[in-house]
Amino acid sequence: MKDYNLKKMYDMQQYQEIIRLFNTFQEEKTDELKLYTGFVFTKMGMATKAIECLTSINQKQFYQYIGKIYRYLGVSNYLLGKYDMAQSLFDLGTEKNDKESDLWNKLLFPPLDDIRETKNFIFHFVDKISAVDKKLFILKSIKAFARISEFIGELNLCKKIDIYIYSQRQDSIGNSLSYSDNGLKVIHTYLHDVKGHEIAHILFNSIYKNMNRNKFIDEGIATFFDDENTFIEFIRKYKSALPNLDVVQVWNDTNLILENVKGIYYYAGAFVGYLIKTYGKHKFIEFIQNENYDNAQSLFGDSLDFTIQNFYNEIV
Ligand SMILES: [Zn+2]
Numbered sequence: 001m002k003d004y005n006l007k008k009m010y011d012m013q014q015y016q017e018i019i020r021l022f023n024t025f026q027e028e029k030t031d032e033l034k035l036y037t038g039f040v041f042t043k044m045g046m047a048t049k050a051i052e053c054l055t056s057i058n059q060k061q062f063y064q065y066i067g068k069i070y071r072y073l074g075v076s077n078y079l080l081g082k083y084d085m086a087q088s089l090f091d092l093g094t095e096k097n098d099k100e101s102d103l104w105n106k107l108l109f110p111p112l113d114d115i116r117e118t119k120n121f122i123f124h125f126v127d128k129i130s131a132v133d134k135k136l137f138i139l140k141s142i143k144a145f146a147r148i149s150e151f152i153g154e155l156n157l158c159k160k161i162d163i164y165i166y167s168q169r170q171d172s173i174g175n176s177l178s179y180s181d182n183g184l185k186v187i188h189t190y191l192h193d194v195k196g197h198e199i200a201h202i203l204f205n206s207i208y209k210n211m212n213r214n215k216f217i218d219e220g221i222a223t224f225f226d227d228e229n230t231f232i233e234f235i236r237k238y239k240s241a242l243p244n245l246d247v248v249q250v251w252n253d254t255n256l257i258l259e260n261v262k263g264i265y266y267y268a269g270a271f272v273g274y275l276i277k278t279y280g281k282h283k284f285i286e287f288i289q290n291e292n293y294d295n296a297q298s299l300f301g302d303s304l305d306f307t308i309q310n311f312y313n314e315i316v
Contacts, residue, residue: 004021006018006021006032006033006035006036007036009036010036010039010040015040015043015044018033018036018037018040019037019040019041021033021037022034022037031057031058031061031062034053034054034056034057035053035054035057035062035065035069037053038050038051038052038053038054038057038069038072039054039068039072041053041076042054042072042075042076043183044209045079045158045183047075047076047077047079047080047158048076048080050072050073050076051073051076051077051080054069054072054073054076055073066096067093067094067096067097067098067101068093068098068100070089070090070092070093070096070098070101071089071090071093071098071100071101071104073089074086074087074089074090074093074101074104075104075184077089078108078184079158079159079183079184079185080158080159081159081160083109086108087105087108087109089101090102090104090105090108090109091105103173106172106173107164107171107172107173107188108162108164108186110124110126110164110172111126112124112125112126113125113126113127113128113129114129114134116134116138117160118138118142119160120142120145120157120160120161121138121141121142121145121160121161121162121163122160122161122162122163123137123138123141123163123165124162124163124164124165125165126164126165126166126171126172127165127166127167127168127191128167129165129167129191133191137165137191140195141163141199144195144196144199144200145161145199145203147196147225147228148196148199148200148203148204148225149203151225151281152203152204152207152285153285155203155206155207156206157185157203157206158185159185160185161185161186161187161199161202162184162185162186162187163186163187163188163189163198164186164187164188164189165189165191166188166189166190166191167190167191168190169190171188175188177189177190177193178190178193178197178198179198180198180201180202182201182202182205182206185202185206187199187202195226195227196222196225196226196227197222197223197225197226198222200221200222200224200225200226201218201221201222204218204221204222204225204288205218207285207288207289208288208289210289211288211289211290211291212289212290212291212292212295213291214251214291214292214293215253215254215256215259216250216251216253216268216271217251217268217272217288217291218291219264219265219268219269220265220268220269220270220271220272221272221288222269223265223266223268223269223272224269224270224272224273224276226269229273230273230277231270231273231274231276231277231314234269234270234273235270235273235314235315238263238266238269238270239315241262241263241266242263242266242267242270242315243261243262243263243264243267245258245261245264245267247271247308247311247312248293248308250264250267250268251292251293251296252293270311270315271311274307274310274311274314275287275307278307278310279300279307283299283300286299287299287300
């Protein structure tokens with residue numbers, strides 16, 4: 001066990017390797033191994049296991065990490081829907097001078113004007129919003145959830161989706177809105193942004209435990225499912241907004257150079273709609289476990305080039 005530099009492995013993000021060690025050393029797991037495995041489990045959203053690891057160690061010996069331990073326990077408890085527990089843990093982390101614990105606290109537990117709960121959501125109304133707007137927001141969210149989950153089929157969400165609603169374009173710690181945290185299943189949204197975009201991010205990212213995500217496809221999915229559209233309807237609406245791009249180039253653009261091209265999200269949405277139209281729902285859902293171009297090539301074979309050519313014809 002002494003031969004492994006766990007800190008280095010963790011810093012180099014060798015998470016699977018750490019889990020493998022954790023599973024190998026059955027009896028003689030050291031506290032250090034439990035600590036780093038607990039961090040890894042937290043990052044992977046495996047909340048119950050993370051809590052098991054991080055609470056079974058003598059935390060005092062890791063005094064330099066104590067704030068981080070509280071913060072990770074806070075995140076894991078939040079993921080299990082144990083909100084009070086999460087908040088106290090973020091408080092403890094803050095007391096130990098962990099700045100990120102303080103940020104989580106401000107972001108997830110801001111003073112609220114109102115809170116509402118439905119079957120699949122908890123709505124945290126941060127700013128004061130009129131009763132009519134609140135009702136409309138809740139109804140639209142429920143409708144989008146129903147529409148998207150019907151497309152996906154079976155869903156296994158570990159908790160309700162927490163939506164924080166603001167009347168300005170900034171969350172409680174200054175991030176610009178709107179965005180989703182797929183790991184925590186949390187959405188922070190500007191009141192008037194609501195439709196399906198962020199809900200689609202959360203639901204599609206809950207299908208598989210491990211996914212290889214790709215920005216072009218991921219945003220394409222969220223944009224296509226923002227509203228109820230077929231591919232034809234989507235094209236009719238946004239044709240004039242579509243830039244002239246090379247699909248393979250934007251798909252492989254891991255440096256996100258093209259991220260600021262005007263209309264890129266609509267372009268991605270159109271392409272995702274066309275993939276669904278061409279290959280059908282089941283094949284599409286199979287594909288998104290690994291959203292990269294290389295995977296699409298091996299899954300769809302030679303037909304992919306043909307599909308991309310046809311897509312160009314459809315959007316001109
Ligand atoms: Zn998005």
